[in-house]
Amino acid sequence: xxxxxxxxxxxxxxxxxxxxxxxxxxxxxxxxxxxxxxxxxxxxxxxxxxxxxxxxxxxxxxxxxxxxxxxxxxxxxxxxxxxxxxxxxxxxxxxxxxxxxxxxxxxxxxxxxxx
Amino acid sequence: xxxxxxxxxxxxxxxxxxxxxxxxxxxxxxxxxxxxxxxxxxxxxxxxxxxxxxxxxxxxxxxxxxxxxxxxxxxxxxxxxxxxxxxxxxxxxxxxxxxxxxxxxxxxxxxx
Numbered sequence: 001x002x003x004x005x006x007x008x009x010x011x012x013x014x015x016x017x018x019x020x021x022x023x024x025x026x027x028x029x030x031x032x033x034x035x036x037x038x039x040x041x042x043x044x045x046x047x048x049x050x051x052x053x054x055x056x057x058x059x060x061x062x063x064x065x066x067x068x069x070x071x072x073x074x075x076x077x078x079x080x081x082x083x084x085x086x087x088x089x090x091x092x093x094x095x096x097x098x099x100x101x102x103x104x105x106x107x108x109x110x111x112x113x114x115x
Numbered sequence: 116x117x118x119x120x121x122x123x124x125x126x127x128x129x130x131x132x133x134x135x136x137x138x139x140x141x142x143x144x145x146x147x148x149x150x151x152x153x154x155x156x157x158x159x160x161x162x163x164x165x166x167x168x169x170x171x172x173x174x175x176x177x178x179x180x181x182x183x184x185x186x187x188x189x190x191x192x193x194x195x196x197x198x199x200x201x202x203x204x205x206x207x208x209x210x211x212x213x214x215x216x217x218x219x220x221x222x223x224x225x226x227x
C-alpha cells in the first residue's frame with residue numbers, strides 16, 4: 001500500500017519561472033493538504049483540498065500560488081514567477097476525511113530551490 | 116490566536132535513557148493532537164495521537180500525556196535509541212478543523 005507520493009523530490013527553478021509540485025494521496029484518501037517548511041522551521045499550512053474543491057486556502061499567499069486536486073490525477077501546487085523566498089520544502093499530506101480525529105500522512109516532500 | 120510551541124529547541128540524551136519532549140498549545144478548544152517525527156530530508160512521520168477526552172495514551176515505547184488545564188502536551192520515549200534522533204513536532208487541529216498547526220520542533224540527539 002503506497003504512501004503519499006510527491007514528485008519531483010528536488011526541483012530547481014530560475015527566478016521568474018514556474019514550479020509545479022505533484023502529490024498523489026494514499027489509496028482511498030480524498031483529502032489533501034499542502035504545507036511549506038523553511039529551514040529550521042515547523043510546517044506551515046497552505047491549503048486543504050478535496051476532489052475538485054478548495055476547502056481552506058487561508059495559508060496560501062494571495063499571489064502567484066495556486067492549488068488544484070482534479071477528479072482524476074494528482075494534486076498540483078503551482079507557483080508562478082518564483083522568487084528566491086519561495087525556496088523551501090513543500091509537503092503534501094492526505095487523509096481519508098476531516099473528522100477532528102483524523103490523522104494525516106505526509107509524503108517525502110519536494111525541495112524547491114530558486115536560483 | 117492559534118499557535119503551538121515547544122519548550123526546548125534541542126534535547127540531548129544518552130542511549131537507553133528516557134526522553135521527554137514538551138509542547139504548549141494555546142487553543143483551549145483543540146480536541147486532537149498528534150506527535151510527528153521528522154528525520155533529515157524526509158517528511159513528518161506519524162508517531163502517536165491523542166484526543167482531548169484522554170489524558171494519556173501509550174504506544175510502542177512512546178507515551179503521550181495531555182494536560183488540558185495548563186494546555187500542555189508531552190511525548191515520552193522510553194529507552195531512547197540512536198534511531199530516535201530526529202526533529203519532533205507536536206501539532207493540533209486548527210479551529211476550523213481543516214488543518215494541523217505545527218510548532219517549531221525539538222531536535223532530539225541520542226548519543227551511544
